[in-house]
Amino acid sequence: MALNQTQQALELISRAKRSLIVTKEHATIDVIAAAVALALFLKKQNKLFDALAPGLDLQQLPSFLPRVDLQPKLGAMRAFLLSLDVTRVPLSELMYDVKDGKLEITVVPKNGEWSPKDVSFRHGEDRYDLVLALDCPDLASLGSLFHEQADFLYRTPVINLDRDPGNEHWGQINLVDLTAVATTEILFGLFETWNRHAIDADIATALLTGMLAKTQSFRSSNVTPKTLQTASHLVALGARHTEIVHGLWRTRSVPTLKLWGRALTRLEQNRELGLVWTSLARQDFLDAGADHTALDGVVTELLSYSPEAKIIVLVYETDEVAKTGVCVTLHVSAPHAATEIGRIFGATGSRDRVDFCLAPGQSLVEGTKMVVERIEETLRATK
Helix, strand or coil, X not given: CCCCHHHHHHHHHHHCCEEEEEECCCCCHHXXXXXXXXXXXXXXXXXXXXXXXXXXXXXXXXXXXXXXXXXXXXXXCEEEEEEECCCCCCEEEEEEEEECXXXXXXXXXXXXXXXXXXXXXXXXXXXXXXXXXXXXXXXXXXXXXXXXXXXXXXXXXXXXXXXXXXXXXXXCEEEECCCCCCHHXXXXXXXXXXXXXXXXXXXXXXXXXXXXXXXXXXXXXXXXXXXXXXXXXHHHCCCCHHHHHHHHHCCCCHHHHHHHHHHHHCCEEECCCCEEEEEECHHHHHHHCCCHHHHHHHHHHHHHXXXXXXXXXXXXXXXXXXXXXEEEEEEECCCCXXXXXXXXXXXXXXXXXXXXXXXXXXXXXXXXHHHHHHHHHHHHHCC
16 A cells, blocks of 8 residues: 555655754744754654754744754765775875865875876765755745755755645655644644654644744634644643743843834835835834844734735844845745745845845935835736
8 A cells, every 4th residue: 555645754754864854044933843843853763863944043042942953054965085096005194284275185105106096086975865844835945055955955855844835845745734824733743643652742842832823822814623622732742831922922022122113103004915014224223222133023023913914024224234235024925925026126035035135325215115116016017
C-alpha cells in the first residue's frame, strides 16, 4: 500500500542524517514558534538538525519560548576537499597559514617531489540531506537561502509545511493544510502520528504559541472546532497558556507603546484597494525612547486595527536617514504578493513582506506620498 504524504514525510525525516529547519525570511512569531516546536521534537527523537530563520533579529525572540539554537544566517553548507596523491611520493610534513586572506598549505615530501597532476579538489557532501520548510509559500520566501544556495535546494528533498492557500507546492512532499490556522497546527498532527508521547510541555507551549499568535488568541474568522480541540489537547499536554498570553500581549514596553500610538494617529487608508499606510519620523523614535526593533510590533498593531487591509505600508526614517534615505516595510496578504508590488521599487523579499529604502534626499512626507501613489497605480492597473 502506498504511503500517504504524512507517512512519506516521517519516513524521510527518520532516514535523514542531518536536517535543515528553515522559515520564511522575517518570520513572524507564529512561524518562529513552529521552528522552536519542530527543533525540540527532533531533539527528542535524537535527530541531528540546524535551524535557520533568515533575517531574524535574535533580540526579538520571545523570552517565554523554550531556548533553541535558531540562527539568522546560514553557516557552511559543505566542505571543500583538497587531495594530494602520496602513493608515489610519501608525505613528511604538513603546515598551513593564512596570509592576506589566503590559505597557504605547505607539504614537504620525504623524498622526490609531487607534480600538479597529484593534486585534485572537489566539494564534499552536503551538510544537510533534508530541508524542512515552515510557512514558505515559494522558494523566494526563503530569502538569503534561496538567493545564495539555489542549487542546494534543487538537489535536496524538501518537506514543505504551510497553511497558506497561495503555497506553490514546491517541495517534494507538501503538507499544506488550508483548514489549519497556523503551521504549528499542522505540526501537531505530524507529531501525533510520529510519537504523541514525545510532546512534552515545552513542545506543547511552542505549538500553542503559534496558534494563538496567528489567530490573535482565537479571534480570527478561520478558527474551526478542530483548532479549538487541538488547543485543548495542547493545554492537557502541559502548554502554558497563561504564560503565552502574558508574553505575547502583556509585556510591551512603554517606549514601544508610545511608538505604536504615533503610528496609529497617522494611519490612513484606501478602503477600495485594501491599502493602509502610516509613517514614523526619526524624531518619533527619539521622543518615544524606542528603536527600530519595535517596527514589527507596529505592523502587528496595524493589522489588528485594520483586519480588512490587504496591504500595510510603513514608511520610516532610520538613524542615518541622510545616508540610507527613507525606508519602507511592505506587508501583503493574499491575493496580492509583496514581491510583485515591491518590484516597482526594486525590492526583493517574500510573498508577504519586502523591505527597501528610497534614494537619499527625499523627505518622509515626499517618500510616503510617492510610495503610496505608485502602489495605488499598480493595484488599479491589475484590477
